[in-house]
Amino acid sequence: MESTEPGHEAQEEPLSFDISEESSSQIEVPKKLIDQVIGQEHGVEVIRKAATQRRHVMMIGSPGTGKSMLAKAMAELLPKEELQDILVYPNSDDPNNPIVRTVPAGRGKQIVTAHKAEARKKIQFRNTLVMLLIIAIVGYAFITYQWLMGIIAAAFIFMAMRYATPREETMVPKLLVTNDSTIDAPFIDGTGSHAGALLGDVRHDPFQSGGLETPSHDRVEAGAIHRAHKGVLFIDEINTLTPHSQQNLLTALQEGEFPITGQSERSSGAMVRTEPVPCRFIMVAAGNLDAIQGMHPALRSRIRGYGYEVYMSESMPDTPENREKFIRFIAQEIKNDGKIPHFDKGAMEEILREARRRSNRKGHLTLKLRDMGGLIRVAGDLARQEGVEVTTADHVIAAKKTARSIEDQVSDEYIGRSREYELTVVEGTRVGRVNGLAVMGSDSGSVLPIMAEVTMAQGANGTVIATGMLKEIAQESIKNVSAILKKFTGKDIKNMDVHIQFIGTYGGVEGDSASISVATAVISAIEGIPVRQDVAMTGSLSVRGDVLPVGGVTYKIEAAAKAGITHVLIPSANIDDVLIEERYRSLVTVIPVDNIEDVLKIALVPENREGFLKKLRNMAISTSEKLIEGSGFSPSLV
Secondary structure (H helix, E strand, O other), X not given: OXXXXXXXXXXXXXXXXXXXXXXXXXXXXXXXXHHHOXXXXXXXXXXXXXXXXXOEEEEEOOOOOOHHHHHHHHHHHOOHHHOEEEEEEOOOOOOOOOEEEEEEOOHHHHHHHHHHHHHHHHHHHHHHHHHHHHHHHHHHHHHHOOHHHHHHHHHHHHHHHHHHOOOHHHHOOEEEEOOOOOOOOOEEEOOOOOHHXXXXXXXXXXXXOOOOOOOHHHHEEOOHHHHOOOXXXXXXXXXXOOHHHHHHHHHHHHHOEEOOEOOOOOOHHHHOEOOOEEOOOEEEEEEOOOXXXXXXXXXXXXXXXXXXXXXXXXXXXXXXXXXXXXXXHHHHHHHHHOOOOEEXXXXXXXXXXXXXXXXXXXXXXXXXXHHXXXXXXXXXXXXXXXXXXXXXXXXXXXXXXXXXXXXXXXXXXXXXXHHHOOOOOXXXXXXXXXXXXXXXXXXXXXXXXXXXXXXXXXXXXXXXXXXXXXXXXXXXXXHHHHHHHHHHHOOOHHHEEEEEEEOXXXXXXXXXXXXXXHHHHHHXXXXXOEEEOOEEEOOEXXXXXXXXXXXXXXXXXXXXXXXXXXXXXXXXXXXXXXXXXXXXXXXXXXXXXXXXXXXXXXXEOOOOHHHXXXXXXXXXXXXXXXXXXXXXXXXXXX
């Protein structure tokens, strides 16, 4: 998209790509995971260093940007020859304190097998002796005709040998952690684990006496921290762990070992506590930005002090080199899925075009690759359903309609109902009513009707009253609009109550992208000038009247087009971010604006247009200093 003057219509630039490969089957996919990561060069560099020096890492960023993939890649980089098996033995001195031993990887299974074989020999030998003794007693009883006494004696001896002698199987150690068959260092995903699964637990024993009880060491179960010994423990959404689990996790990080005990006081395992079990793992914590607030401060300090923190990029520059990487990503997804046909050149170009669109940033490609992978698989499924050998651009375009997010489907439903019940008006003019635009979720837009009314102040000073479940940033943006109202109406609003209503905002409103919509609606209400209803708008507004850039302009424009709105005003700074789909381009005209004067010229329809434009020019010429000196400006009114 490009434009020459503010307020002029923007024209769509043709999107072209120079792809040398005719099919994704010609693209070589790297064997190692670390080489498959794209767009996260800083993260890759940190992971390589951390794997070499065995440092902890915390990765913060949006879902689907490659955090778990980097963690798995780290496990591939760790040396396998250092892996160990962990065994737990019975303790004859204190059965509730099992003994823990470590051996090289692969030796644990051999040791357990040897102990079991020895136990079987002892059991077989003991059973043979018991059988011979019983036969001798029964034979003697038959000879002496004391059959009853012989049977009683045989039964007594059998029971005595059964319960009085130690059971050899109880002395066999348990293989707690084994790494004999692993190709790489262990990678354990502990996301969302409860305390027992994370830290280890002791199973409940319903038979705790009478010779039927299970030995304490045999009831011990390893936790994720123990199975990750000498490997990687990955925990996504780290802030969802309970404070108790985070504190114990910190202890495990500091000590490199953590004893296993029952995690429930109601369990019989609460009496069992093993010797410290080795857990020298590399911690890879991940989450969104809010995860930092929910983390235990000492746990984060431990990671920062002995490791790295990485912020995951959400987009990468749209350069030929990065396009090649993105094309390789397409080939990787096809290979990893194993069930969809390869993409031809046109399909890969369409995926790149969609990556540009979803970046919401001019000159960039999105790095929310999980969502893009979903689109690739849906397109491949459509091609497979048709029985063709290659996925084409038509399949990708059809997949974009099929693989829509819940928010996008809800938005379409809401837009349809709003038109049906006339909540969204797209024709004619109305005083104090503006079609604003908003974003639902991360990839869907919606039309946000805003209404304003002005009444005489009921108190000593006028107030600005906004309804519609506005959150903090949205409320502050409403306050900033007050300065614009005084400047462009030339009226003292301390004698007025300004009422602003956001229609249909059942989920609340956050952000300041409705600022120009609010200002236009209120100015229309104060001056009694109608607003064009075929115009929708989005943009943040400074106290000086400049229209500042906002996010999600592509999705907002598409929502306006779906609703039947023909003109959309957006900040000039966002014009290169607009990459609307082909089906919407002929339905809507995108107009970039630089300041509130540009917005009012287009949106308002005054009876005396020349007089209105002259008033706007006079207001725009006034400097802030003159405005403050001549109006008795009071900060308390803003």
